[in-house]
Amino acid sequence: MDTDGIHPSGEELNNWLQRGEWGKIKSYLAVLSHNQYHAMIWLAKGLLQAYGPAADRNPEQAVLCLEKACEMAPEEIRYLNTLSEVLLQSGATERALEVAKTAGRLFPNNSLAAIARGRAALACGDKQEAYQGFQSALDQMPEDSPVKRQIHTIAFGLAPFWWQDLVGKNVRLVRMNRSHKEFLLSCRNDNTFRHHYNLFQKASPELVEKDLKRAEKSPAETNKIEWVVEKDGRAIGLAALVDLNLKNSRAEILVGFPGQTSGLVSVEATLLVLEYAFSVLGLCKVYSYVYSDNPNGQRNTEHLGFEREGLLRSHVFDPESEARLDLNVNACFPDLFFKNTRLMKMAARLLGRIPEPGTLR
Secondary structure (H helix, E strand, O other), rough: OOOOOOOOHHHHHHHHHHHHHHHHHHHHHHHHOOHOHHHHHHHHHHHHHHHHHHHHOOOOHHHHHHHHHHHOOOOOOOHHHHHHHHHHHHOHHHHHHHHHHHHHHHHOHHHHHHHHHHHHHOOOHHHHHHHHHHHHHHHHHOOOOOOOOOOOOOHHHHHHOOOOEOOOOEEEEEEEHHHHHHHHHHHHHOOHHHHHHHHOOOHHHHHHHHHHHOOOOOHHOEEEEEEEEEEOEEEEEEEEEEEEEOOOOEEEEEEEOOOOOOOOHHHHHHHHHHHHHHOOOOOEEEEEEEOOOOOOHHHHHHOOOOOOEEEEEEEEEEOOOOEEEEEEEEOOOOHHHOOOOOHHHHHHHHHHOOOOOOOOO
């Protein structure tokens, strides 16, 4: 189609944009002077320079065109959302978030503006802002929206309960992060500690760095939550829920301390993880594996309300001792935990509260 001398209607121009008919758009723009541009034409030029043929792409000019469109038609939420998306794709994440927030303030009931806010905030590394954006979008979407389930999955992975500290009277469990790198290296190079905590964790700086990078992701994606146990602001131990299986509502618990530590500190850290597993995540089962050469660990596990479910004979090869080890399988369940009067009294003393049953938020 030769567009020379033809002025498409707004609807027709919009159809060209939706179908990506860049040749028609480019030909039409070529016959116009800038004083003939209205908001949709600035939008069309911006989209051509953002998403058109490679030879026509110019991200900086695309942003300028879209800003002009927003200036001429501030009532068009579509223009603001498009500007935020193009800024995001060009790497200007903070500016993209600023535009998305503006769109949200002007159009508080627009789910696309809320999604734009969530996407931009996530790119900026602001999980809380991203969660609020996606959650706002969910609140505004109709139940039959084809993307609602996808947005729910994203929001669920960013929910605040994944990132919260677990706080007792004497210790605090904080999500493992890059500030803990040296402590993690020291733990993994402590053969005695590693033997009882996780025999198969590797100690190289490269693998620790890889694990720290993975820890930045949501547990809903990685299926594990790892904490560092801190006392008076100093790292003293590790704790985790691994092999987290939300569909089957179960996870394996790990708690360990290098060197000597108070037994009450270990109990407090374990109670914090169990409270999180049962009261926050609402898991139906938490299990623990204890190597057969750690009888004290097995006694402590049972003391904390776990039942021994079985013994896996000659299940693990220890490369340090070159011996094969049996593996004790232990499990704790919500009813065992919450109805254990002794444990609840310990929780009241060590945590300052009595844990209560919960379901996954």
